[in-house]
Amino acid sequence: MKNLKKEFPVTSQYIHLNTAGSGLMSETVLDFRQEHDLDYLIQGSILKDKQGAFLAKVRETVGHFFHCESENVALVPNFSLGLNILLEGLPEKSKILLLKDDYPSINWPVTSRDFEVVFADIDANLEDNILQQVENEKPDVLCLSLVQYINGIMIDLNFIKELKAKFPQLLIIADGTQFCGVSDFNFATSGIDVLGASAYKWLNAGYGNGFFLFKESVKDLVKPRSIGFNSWGTKYKEEQSFIGKFEPGHLDTLAFGTLSVAIGLIKSVGIQNIETQVKHLKSKAKEEFSARDLLQSQVKNRTIHSSIFNITGDEKLFNKLREHKIICSKRGAGIRISFHYFNTEDDFNALLKII
Template sequence: MKNFRKQFPVLNQYTYLNTAASGLLPEAVMEWRQDHDLDLLISGSILKEKQGEVLTGVREAVGRFFNCAPNRVALTPNFSYGFNTLMEGVEKGKKVMLLKNDYPSVNWAVESRDFETCYAEIDENLEQNILEVAERVQPDIFAFSLVQWINGIKIDLDFLKELKQNFPDLLLFGDGTQYCGTENFDFEDSALDVLGASTYKWMNAGYGNAFFLFKQHMEDKISPRSLGFNSLQGKYKAHEGSLIGKFEPGHQDTLNFGSLKVAIELIEKTGIENIEKQVNFLASEAKKAFEKKGLLEPSVVKRDLHSSIFNIRGDEAVFRKLRSNNILCSQRGEGIRVSFHYFNSEDDLEKLLKALK
């Protein structure tokens, strides 16, 4: 992974353990963005004439990377915009299961609408909690984050397949913002009916771009009301009533979505298998070290499956000390959140542990 650290100049100044808050912008994406705006500067509307071609390429790249047909890939400016559009298209009165204290952009979008809501607890028994609520309430939809934003607890994807087998009519809506880009993921083979994600974190694509993936049957399950001229424009949404068109009513930003395509190409060049291996290695080493020092909450310690996001014990003074040592992280919940991506190393973990002494 060291060969790719040069893509991220921030690493020359800081020990960057803050991807869970904001992913780093790679030089390859920055260079593409500069070329794009230079083209806009000198060619004006000629660049706009290529808009369809650019967005088609982005859609195909996302579909290739996650194994989803391009005509079921919607491009949105962020997860919250797309998820609100999704929930606006769900029939009122449906029973929706959420995770208690999940990311606000998931829960608020549901709670602010006319749905019956129920909650499963996020702890060491996450999957069992979900199953018990599903059996008791029989919800129509389960909306959740694949990885929890505060403490990094990661849901078992194999459990979701079992859940789907037991409740075949239960629709699964996943937020992959804290997950996508950390390991290989096959959407078509997954239990999810919808996956949405902002890509400025673990996919290192910069701000202003996100995607939503849909299984084929979702065409008949939701009816978003959004519509605009751009809803009918493009290779994969040329017919009236196109599902992805309803998520893309206005002009799309070729600068930001083009950045996503370049970011995906960088991931493919690095190798998602290599990224997954490094992320899992750092997550394992960090968890062992944090557990040994008593820095983790019991619900994280008791789970075998975990992401590379950790909330460690520490107050404002500890946070300031880390920042004074050029270690970038975030205060979240009752502690300090640190997160490790593929460009991180064992040295970064050691610097953190040394500073915590």
């Protein structure tokens, strides 16, 4: 992996182990954003006349990167807004299976509506817990985060594919906010029906942009109610109004252009290179954290895990890490550490030294 300190200047000043909290801005993204706003300054509405074609290219970039047809890509300011639109389109009284203590932006929108809700526990046996609840409760929908934000437990994607094959009528909705950007993911061949994500974390695309990907069959199951002037007017929305229901208002070309450029940077680095680096760091981290008894048993006992870890540590340790310019987050009962491709073994060794 090439040295990325110039691309991500923050890494020259700090050891940033907090992508699970917020990704970084790259020089590549900054260059685009400056040029975009300069164009807006001197062109005004002339720039905005090109908005439809511009956003169509963004959809194509997102769709190509995640292996989804561009006409099934919706651009949303963040995951939460997209999920709320989606839930409004589900049949009333749907039974939805959630994970207990999953991210609030997943669970709260579901539990605040008049759905029948059941839960599966998040522990070392996560997949078995989900399967048991699907068999026993026969939910219409499974809605979950692919990676848990507090401790980094990651669902087995092969299990999701097998679950969908066994229960084809089960609508599977996934939040990829803590997942998208760390590995080569093929939405088309996954068992997931709907994948949504905010892009400010692992895609390093800044705030105000996200996306939803849909399998074609979802359009017959979900009937969103939202609509606005921007729900029409592009080739996608004239031919398929389903996507327009997720984009009722004007979209920000600065924000979504940033998403496209951020994906372009990932492609230039190489998603396989990124995946290799992240796997190396998370494998080393799990081994060393386990040896020091810093992880929960439910994490230590799983073979599949993300690059997010919640280690045992108090306020004193957290402040000590900050004093040494190691950026992380307090989450749950411990300290959340997360590794991305711009992190190095030197970063990890510096962390271990302080611990």
